[in-house]
Amino acid sequence: MVDTQRDPTRPGSPAGQQHDAPAQPLAIPEADDFWQGAQRGELRLQRCSVCKHAYFPPRPFCPACSSRAVESFTATGRATLYSFIISHVPTPGHTPPYSIAVVELEEGPRMMTNIVGCPQTSKALALDMPLQVVFRERGGATVPLFEPARSAP
Amino acid sequence: MIANKIAIVGAAESTRMGRVPELGQVALHADAALNALADCELSPADIDGLATAGHDPAEIAHYLGLEPVWTDGTSVGGCSFITHVRHAAAAIEAGLCRTVLITHGESGRSGHRTHRPIFPSQFSLQFEVPFGATVPATKFTLPAMRFMKDCNVSEEQLAMVAVVQREWAAMHPRATARDPVTVDQVLASRMVAYPFRKLMCCLVSDGGGALVLAAADRADDFPARPVYIRGTGEAVESPAITWMEDFTSCRAFRASGAAAFAEAGISHRDVDHLMIYDAFAHLPLYGLQDLGFVERGEAGAFVAEGHTRPGGRLPMNTNGGGLSYMHSGMYGMYALQEGVRQMRGTSPAQIVGAEVSVVHGVGGMFSAAATVVLSNVA
Structure with a gap:
């Protein structure tokens, strides 16, 4: 398991950085x-x-x-942006700066994801903006990501 | 009800803090424990109860040569030691043991340890880690944008939390970061996870701390001024940040705080001194609102207006907090130590005449909370 609590303020600290592969979901x-x-x-x-x-x-x-x-x-795959950060922390499989977001699905539950298909800036990422799920291959797993909805839901 | 029946009679931090590369993590527990025993003039043979987090109590007991008849290994994150105060008070009151030692040690900076102290969440390993949320800076910070929008907090006000706490740290010789900072300097420090800059994130330190608790009617047997445990609370919420019920308010904070205030029989006006666990700059703002010191939407302005700074009406995080004093990873023990110092009248940033201190901690990523109301008045 990667060290999930290494120093957040020191880029390139060694734990969990032995390879560039993204972390896979625990089965x-x-x-x-x-x-x-x-x-x-x-x-x-x-x-x-x-x-x-x-x-x-x-x-x-x-x-x-x-x-x-x-x-x-x-699920429909429609969601809104509940909250986010833009991470500058070096993380295997991710290229900083990249968004980490929690979205609220149309059906009610929330989930963590990355917002893609738009600049990774606080201008482009607006709370409550409508989103649509897209699926991407990431190091062997297919993960649900979200991008700005093209038309109003 | 355990109000005022149990007292903290011994308290100490590790001999050195910050960078302690010569000691492993268990040795940091022991260093702090021996200092706390010396503080109350006891020996390991006098201890019959042990609580610790991040390690098996057997490891700490054996290392120190203790033979406890009561142990508590509750490990809910950084507030565990505040939870231990609650559990130990109940155990002493119930007659399960007489003299409890609570130990913390963490080689957070030097990494001389076998494992991380917090249990990993299966939900986080399945549904957070694949999205790059692997460290506290990319998890604990996630609710902040929603909080700031819904509770009227600007980035400048978030920065003010760090500015004010640095003012307190300047008074503490043992604080790691003591030079004054401005809002502009905080905002210009290296971006870690927008909106959080480096100076809005806690230090990463080595250190330890320990407490000794006994029945209040034994307090005269010990040299230091007793610090009475007037009220306590604890709560748990979700194991991972994504499932925090409401990103603008921590349910565990509300429940733990309300329980402690109710047991202590105090109102907010009675509180002379406040410690709110600050792994990141937004946490004290949640604490101020969720513990009821200010209304929803007022915390950012409350700090920015200077009410928690030296000379303000609600002195908060008077050691400089995790942002400036030290943060080993499980910071709750250091918040307790400053609460004890304030009630003994021995803090380098002493609040003159303070009689009631509230110490509130968080565990995990808003996963748990614990609160204790301390007083030097029986």
Whole structure:
């Protein structure tokens, strides 16, 4: 595992920098549907069959009502920008400066991503701007990224 | 209710802080522990309770030669030691042990250690790390833009947090960064993760700290002025920043703070001195609002107007905080130490006449919180 807490203020500090490959998502069985969906270009979420709560990350029960009657579904991929930073921290697989964002999906859940398809500046990245999911290959995994929506959702 | 029944009777930091390349992490625990025992004129044989974070209590107990009958290894991040104060007070009150040692040591700068102190979150390793959010500077900072927009905080006001804390650090001989800085200098310092510049991010240090707790009715047995534990709170929220419930307010802060104030039976007007854990410059602003010292949307202006600086009506982070004093990684112990110094009347930045100190810490990336109300009045 990469050292996830090395000194943030010293670029090029050695831990986690032994190679340029981006970190791969930890494999957990409950998340297989999400990552396999991403390979097909689908953003997979889960919804409770009882209380209809849509949620993420995946769990084999509803975090709102604890029911085990849950199903997966494909989200619209529409989202808005909830918050972001523009990272200047050297990180394998990423070229600073690059955005790290939390987006709010149309279905309700939030997820972390990178905003692509626009300048990585505080002018181009406006809170609450509409976004659309795109899928990109990143070192062996297909990851959901978001870009500014081309037309109003 | 444990209000005022338990006291902190011994307290000390490690002999040296900042860069301590000659000591490993466990030895930093021990150095601080021996200093705290000397402070209250006890020996390891007098200790029957041990709490620590980041290491197995057995490792610390064995290293120091302790045989505790009560241990607490709660490890929820940097506020763990504040949580330990709460747990230790309850354990002493329940009769499970009589004299508790709480230890912290961290080789944050020199890296002489076997592992990182915080448990990694499976959600973070699955759904954050692939997007480049691998260090606190790229995780803890994420809610700030939403907070600043919804709570009226400018970049200049965020910079003022660092400016004011440097004023406090200038009074502390042991503070790492003591030279004055201006808002312009903070904003011109190297960009780490917009909107955070280097001077808005904590130091990275080696160091340690330890506390000794006992029943308040034994306080006369010890040389230092007792510091009473008047109220405590703790809470946990989400294991990773993405799932913090509301980026403009930390639920764990609100719950922990409210519990501590309720148990202490105090109002905000009673607070003479405040410590709010500051790994990054936005944290004290959340703390001021979520603990109820100011209304939502007022924290940025409150700091910018000088109310928390030397001479202000709410002295906050009077050691200079994680931004200027030191930050080993789990800073909560150092916030406690300054709270104890203020209640003993021994801080280099002493608030004259202070009787109530609130120490509030965060764990992980807004993942946990703990709060303690300290007082020198029984």
